[in-house]
Amino acid sequence: MEFTYFDVPGVVEIQPRVFGDARGAFFESFSAQKMEAAGIVGDWVQDNQSRSDRGVVRGLHFQKPPYAQAKLVRVAAGRALDVVVDIRRDSPTYGQHVSVVLDSERFNMLYVPVGFAHGFTALEDNTLFLYKCTNYYAPQAEGGLSWNDPVLNIQWGVENPTISAKDQIQPTLAELDSPF
Numbered sequence: 001m002e003f004t005y006f007d008v009p010g011v012v013e014i015q016p017r018v019f020g021d022a023r024g025a026f027f028e029s030f031s032a033q034k035m036e037a038a039g040i041v042g043d044w045v046q047d048n049q050s051r052s053d054r055g056v057v058r059g060l061h062f063q064k065p066p067y068a069q070a071k072l073v074r075v076a077a078g079r080a081l082d083v084v085v086d087i088r089r090d091s092p093t094y095g096q097h098v099s100v101v102l103d104s105e106r107f108n109m110l111y112v113p114v115g116f117a118h119g120f121t122a123l124e125d126n127t128l129f130l131y132k133c134t135n136y137y138a139p140q141a142e143g144g145l146s147w148n149d150p151v152l153n154i155q156w157g158v159e160n161p162t163i164s165a166k167d168q169i170q171p172t173l174a175e176l177d178s179p180f
């Protein structure tokens with residue numbers, strides 16, 4: 001398992017060892033022990049899965065404290081452009097984002113710490129997006145950030161994305177009163 005770090009502190013890409021053979025491939029999708037070796041520690045209490053066809057953008061979302069979630073995200077099928085935005089008020093990289101392509105060939109994953117808004121684009125049809133969370137779903141604590149805020153200048157990799165009504169009206173970074 002190899003780990004890649006970014007200029008935005010806390011975000012970690014994880015590349016598991018994938019064992020390919022004539023039957024296909026195998027890899028360990030989660031190992032608390034191996035993750036902890038990279039400082040990725042969490043009480044992983046909920047797994048989620050979504051399926052999206054090409055052109056869907058989900059996000060940017062977060063849950064407010066005390067229901068804030070760290071996430072460990074990957075794709076089991078298809079390919080996704082994963083985007084995490086630093087919304088930690090005191091962070092030197094506040095408002096900056098990291099984009100990583102997650103695919104079901106390399107089976108790479110991304111650790112999204114508490115204090116980040118998270119979203120992704122499905123780059124292929126039938127993209128199965130799986131993620132572990134360190135807190136349960138708390139709809140009353142849902143927060144969001146606009147996917148197309150010109151200040152964030154996120155390149156989602158698709159034209160005219162399919163976006164939920166909820167995500168069409170998320171606040172911009174300037175409008176956001178970040179709880180982190």
Ligand SMILES: Cc1cn([C@H]2C[C@H](O)[C@@H](COP(=O)(O)OP(=O)(O)O[C@H]3O[C@H](C)C(=O)[C@H](O)[C@H]3O)O2)c(=O)[nH]c1=O
Pocket residue numbers: 048050058059061062118119120136137164
């Ligand atoms: C997140 C969540 C949703 N739901 C229900 C609520 C809605 O009736 C339905 C769809 O929810 P939503 O439109 O918020 O789903 P996404 O747009 O995929 O949201 C997710 O997408 C971005 C990328 C994230 O990082 C978040 O984990 C999560 O917000 O599932 C649940 O029952 N439990 C849950 O944990």
